[in-house]
Amino acid sequence: MLIILNSCSTRNLIYMSDLHQEGAITEKIQNAREPRIQPIDLLSITVSTLNPESNLLFNSGVLASIGNSQGQGNTPSQLNQGYRVDNNGEINFPVLGKVQLAGLTLEEATDKMVQLLEKEARNPIVNIKIVNFRITVVGEVANPSTISVPSEKINIIEAIGLAGDMTPFGKRENILLMREVGEERTTVRLNLNDKAILDSPYFYLQQNDIIYVEPDKARALQANSGRVNALFYLTLLNSIAFIGLQFGLFNR
CATH class of the missing domain: 3.10.560.10 (Outer membrane lipoprotein wza domain like)
Known part of the structure; x- marks a missing residue:
């Protein structure tokens, strides 16, 4: 019976229940952090320049789809799967080769790619997203x-x-x-x-x-309902037996 009663104890289901109930509270956010690129991440990197040929070169999948114009079932969306960051934190980018990006925020990675691409194309615009x-x-x-x-x-x-x-x-x-x-x-x-x-x-x-x-414990007991039922019936039988013994003693 104690086990059954313990499973029925009340619990606090309210998120942040210690917040003030009245009025608005304004606080400066101190803990917001931009995600940093990690090994095994998959990055979508798109490059726009003033040169259409450079755009074709730097955007993954476009050249492959043009070269595959005879049609082997591949489409640009299938081919443009992104750039995988390897265990060393690098991606393999067209023309640039290996580029270290792990540990950088998306903004930092974008700035780095722009600086590298400026040597190859005029006024590059780079957009980076973490696909996975x-x-x-x-x-x-x-x-x-x-x-x-x-x-x-x-x-x-x-x-x-x-x-x-x-x-x-x-x-x-x-x-x-x-x-x-x-x-x-x-x-x-x-x-x-x-x-x-x-x-x-x-x-x-x-x-x-x-x-x-x-x-919580209530769910654990619910998952093991057979054991709870057995305890309940055993307790009930013990109670009946105890009451029977008491009445038997009084009748004497």
Whole structure:
């Protein structure tokens, strides 16, 4: 009976429940960080110049599609799969060859590519995106899934919302975040009941982050309902036997 009663204890299901209930609070954001390019990232890099021939040369897939005009089933969208950042943090770009981009923000990488391309073409305009920017949310959420993030900016509450929000069984005070950068893996526990999460360096997610929402004891007991039922019936039988013995003693 104690086990059953313990599973029915109340839990705080409110995000950042310690925020003031009235009035608006304005604070400067201190923890927003731009994502940095990492090894194994896939980058989309487009280059625009004043020279149409240079545009064909620097944009991946265009030359291949023209050379394949006889038609072998390939299209520019199929061929333009992006530039993979290798384990050394480099991409292999037309004309430029190996270019080190790992560790740079998208803005820094764009500036670097512009400086390098200015030696090959006039007034180059470069746009870089991380094609494989995605996060994974699993555990006690309505729709566990891997989510692509085209804007390359997402926080942990947005990610959980895209996964359908947490179920009532999800531990909002004990969210596990797993992050891999290079050869290092970081795991951290986050409390979404506490408004301090807004200032956490882990509030804004990085590419390939994994969020695990741990279930509470009630869900564990529900998953093992056979054991709970057995305990309940055993307790009930013991109670009946005890009452029977008591009445038997009184009758004597």
